[in-house]
Amino acid sequence: MSETAVNEIAHHPNPTGFAHQFEDIDQQHEAGRLGMWIFLATEVLFFGGMFTSYTIYRALHLPSFVIGSHMLEVQFGATNTVVLICSSLTMALAIRSAQVGKSKSAIIFYLVLTMILGALFLGLKLRFEWYHDYVEHIVPGFGFVYRPEWGSAAPGVQMFMCFYFLMTGLHAIHMVVGLGILGVLVGMAARGRFTSQYYVPLEISGLYWHFVDIVWIFLFPLLYLIGGRYSAGG
Amino acid sequence: MAEHGAHGAHTEFTEHIVPLKVYVGVFLALLVGTALTTGVAYIDLGRWNTVAALAIAVVKMLLVVLFFMHVKYNPGLTRVIIIGAFFWLGIMICFSMADELTRSWEYNPASWTGTILPYVSRFLF
Numbered sequence A: 001m002s003e004t005a006v007n008e009i010a011h012h013p014n015p016t017g018f019a020h021q022f023e024d025i026d027q028q029h030e031a032g033r034l035g036m037w038i039f040l041a042t043e044v045l046f047f048g049g050m051f052t053s054y055t056i057y058r059a060l061h062l063p064s065f066v067i068g069s070h071m072l073e074v075q076f077g078a079t080n081t082v083v084l085i086c087s088s089l090t091m092a093l094a095i096r097s098a099q100v101g102k103s104k105s106a107i108i109f110y111l112v113l114t115m116i117l118g119a120l121f122l123g124l125k126l127r128f129e130w131y132h133d134y135v136e137h138i139v140p141g142f143g144f145v146y147r148p149e150w151g152s153a154a155p156g157v158q159m160f161m162c163f164y165f166l167m168t169g170l171h172a173i174h175m176v177v178g179l180g181i182l183g184v185l186v187g188m189a190a191r192g193r194f195t196s197q198y199y200v201p202l203e204i205s206g207l208y209w210h211f212v213d214i215v216w217i218f219l220f221p222l223l224y225l226i227g228g229r230y231s232a233g234g
Numbered sequence B: 001m002a003e004h005g006a007h008g009a010h011t012e013f014t015e016h017i018v019p020l021k022v023y024v025g026v027f028l029a030l031l032v033g034t035a036l037t038t039g040v041a042y043i044d045l046g047r048w049n050t051v052a053a054l055a056i057a058v059v060k061m062l063l064v065v066l067f068f069m070h071v072k073y074n075p076g077l078t079r080v081i082i083i084g085a086f087f088w089l090g091i092m093i094c095f096s097m098a099d100e101l102t103r104s105w106e107y108n109p110a111s112w113t114g115t116i117l118p119y120v121s122r123f124l125f
Helices: A002-011 A025-060 A062-070 A074-099 A104-135 A148-190 A200-225 B020-040 B048-068 B076-100 B112-124
Strands: none
Touching: A025 A062, A025 A148, A025 A200, A025 B076, A062 A148, A062 A200, A074 A104, A074 A200, A074 B020, A074 B048, A104 A148, A148 A200, A200 B020, A200 B048, B020 B048
């Protein structure tokens, strides 16, 4: 891939990163973006399977799911939502920096800021939520304990926690992958690969990052808020 | 905002740089949406709590998709893919629900409204 690009630079006056199979850089840009959108369409259905199962089991075990939802700490879910929205803004600004031809240090600054916010999301989730859940014995498979006050709703509560850890875990895996992609982008930016003419990798990685943000935008109300918090006991 | 016909009129691909204040505006709107969805959850709206939470989430998603993901400025083919994705998602959700929530139905119910409405409302709320 990079060899091809180097050959192209040597033989053609095309901007960096132009691959020979395309008519021009615009076509390459559009093909890359379309490919990413097709991948994201498969991701919509991948997460959609979990959202569908969640909806069905929530309909079948609503009281249990309300108990389970009330055991999650809204302030951490809301804080992490804000953290992810900030990271989406910095990601968009990183792409914009390349588009308007800012220096590579500006691109790297916004990319690193995005990585810090992504890491902050995962750190908060691990330290203040998952670890806390483990100590509270509400992680299915890791010493889950039925509480007497749940009564006959207890199996449904465990079901809710299964959904909670599968969905937030799958989301967290996507975040880790996103951090890896951002790391590669920082390396590419440091080598001066991005110009106002060529920033396809930045833009399609941005699409992925925003998609992961959107998944969380739905996970937060579905897991933390549905069932209403007005009657939350604890 | 950017209703100057930068897309649609062109058959070839045209780059569009989103103004900084659009990004900041969308960012602030997303923060307001997060505060709103959290606040609404503490008000007892009955079954409308779920509707409000999902409606706000959909609005936030549209803001991210249209502006952060540049779909507002993209050619139509991108939209075909996105609409296709959500169309198949709709099929998956609707068919699964139709199966799961009607398994206990009688073959000849005495009253259709008495049978259907409780199931529909249980699915939604």
